[in-house]
Amino acid sequence: MFTITVSGTPIILWCLVRGSTAIFDITIGRDNHVSELKEVIKKVEEPVFDSFDPDQLKLLKLKNPINDENISDIQNLSLQDDEDENDDIVLMKDMRKIVAYWPENQAPHEDLIHVIVEAPGEEKAVIEDFSKAKNELEEKFNKFDPMYFGNIQFMICYAAAGTRLRFFAIDGSSNTNSPSRLIALSNQLDINSRRDHDSVEKRVSVNYLPFAGNLDDRINFLSNLYEHAKGHTGLVQVKESPSISRQRIYKVVLETRGHFCQVRNVDEARVMSQCVLTGLSWLHKGGYVHRDIRLLNILFIPGDVDCKYVLIDFEHANVDGLVTSERLKDWDDKTLTKHNEYTAQSDLYQFGKMLRNLNTVNSEAGKNF
Template sequence: MPYLSSTLYLTPCDANVTCLPAHDIHPFAPLLCPSSPPLTLLLAEPPMKKRCLKQSDRTWEICQSLLGNLTRVPILAEDLIDILQLELPCKLPVSCGEEEEIPAIASYIYTDERDLQSKLAMHISSILSVDYTRYIGDIVSEDMMHYPIDTLVLNTFRLLFDQTGPGNKIEFSRNTADVGQTTTTVGTCRPDFLLYVQNLLVLKGEEKAKASDFDEALDDLSKKFSTLDPLFFGDMKFLLCYAAAGSVFRFFAIDGTPEAQSKPSILVPLTPRLDLKSPVDRFAIVLKLINITRVLLAVTPKLGVDIIPLGKTLAMGQKATMITYYPNMIIKEIPIENLPYINTDWKDRIKTLKEMYKCANGKPGLVQVADGSPVTYFFHGRRTYKLVMKTRGRRISLVNEAECQAMTKDLLIGLKALHRGGFVHRDIRMPNILKVFDRDDCNYVLIDFEHGGTTKAHFTNNMLLTSWDKGTLTRNGDYTTTSDLYQVGKLLKESNLVTSANGKDFIAQLQSKHMFMPAALNHSWLT
């Protein structure tokens, strides 16, 4: 559908909309213009006339006018104060004549026969007409905050992003109890509400049942997911957030600059306290959400595609492996029956892996895990393997021979420690190597020991890994320490980055299985 200007489709409002000063934080501070991303939404519709056959839903056209490009992309948290107070370029449609019922917002809305049943009009009218006082008054737990917050915040985001094209996908996550807690975890450190755009965490929220607990919600905002690690946020220096307690609601931004740590608070207020029981204040929240959407559309494309989704659980591979990223740890969970090499006595397998990860403790070139990890727990009638990793890093994509040399040196140092402990890794592949940025003893680490085990294990044809070839095992079908070295050579050869004669000689000796660890570490290619 071609872009249609707001002057053609919308009631002109230049003379009716009151321009508001941008220097004060005001509950009303609207927004502006067109762009392109999506999602869907189900709403309770207020009573209204049926749409006639000639009517069409103009939500898309209206949103193109609302979600225009920002003239200034925010860099710091303080930049958001003015941006969230930008004026609306046009009024918002409603379905039930709310401009007469709520005079305080009459300059911002209109009722028109053409838009009575548009998604946007029905959504705005629903927010204005629903009896939030009844819902708020009945709230006795944090879980009961979900409905009023979701209908207001989440559904507004869904509707707006639905009109911006398939390139922008939003996802949300709510707090859940940390299943299988043991001494390896430190409680549930997740915020109550998380919103993602293209895997980037863009908004978090803390919710409490009682208005008297608002300060507690602020405290949680300051503590949970409050460090803007480039691993999760790229170059972004702020994180939008809200605190809600009973009927009290307020937007903030976390200041992610190093200087913020010396300030009284890392929270920058973006609005005054708003009352969810007031339709005027709920409408003010909608206006802020529109401008927040504009900010997100401007910021997220600039952050790249290798952002790790903080707090989000990802399904990995085809073995029902679940990975969740936290600020200081990564949790990996696998149904016990999907764990490699599980036999009738799964306890022996867990014991071996526990000893193998313990062997890696404090060793360069190897993943570090929490004390006592891995463990198992029982959930919904299913036993699950759980590993808490303290090592965080990025998957690697090597670009030259020098990087291959640096990676290989760290891998061999790590493998040397495992071999001394009587273990072999057996799954040496690029996806199982991370580049780390917070360790002084190495730059690359080997992770994922779940295919590993003790040396000289015998393998039959139905136990072979796809990354192995005919040279991996011994003639007797055993996987030994030289098999690990062979796999390192295979990985380097397949990278096609090692072109020097010295490097090719190193690979050839690894794959000959005649070079052992001391000679490998002292080879001239690595020294």
């Protein structure tokens, strides 16, 4: 029979499995080890993690716990390969006691989510076992029954063998049956291939590509736009121009790689603004407008002294002054001109609105800007 003795002062931790909206609570003692917490999670959530050993789970402590209405704010939080901690999360290590993360004088906030639980991928030692790794991944995730797992939207996973790697997503739709629940998110990558680790390939079905009524014209437009951006500060850089596959998938290989932008203070907001506005200025000089100015479309580039932030995602772009009848969700009544034109001024208005909504610019000079 499974038992873990609560050791030390008991505390209640609310946990969220990555990709799920279902929340569950765990009672654990401050003198218990993180490895024991993983065992309890595996037991409480069975049969969700039946195919995994407890030590394969990854636990991330939220530095700023949130309520269940803001789950989407933490779904993309992650650590880089060489990180154990960043401004948002801390990796909980098996050999440490719970008290190392919640000291006696720091009680976990009631009714807030404290821990993100990540399921592992499937790894094999040699390249020849890649197909086996993928098959075992399918078998494991076939057991993720929504009846037990809650209202899962998606879960990111991977299969690896030797130097080869491929990413997948689990479709959480209630009408999706295994094994079609496992959806490939990437090609099979090889870390020994330069192309696979110094670039990113973006893929979009032509059914969802904006302004694709005349596909040849649209691809030509986007190719010219990415070419116009080459070598210029604040703009994403392309490695291979846009194209359409035989399966009618729009593809573009990007040289720029980075992290999602998280602006935490006025200084970072100032640097981000300088980089992005420099990039926008160059787009506008070419007669282009971006049309989709959002924080999600700005990347932070670590280690780049000259330009730490770049504007990405040109697929909604068009020419300056185009009359439009459909609005993007972040637009408001002031975005377009009175003649329903989206102009360079519209880009600047959207950028200013985004900056204001960051709530990190508190000085009078910043607000006036």
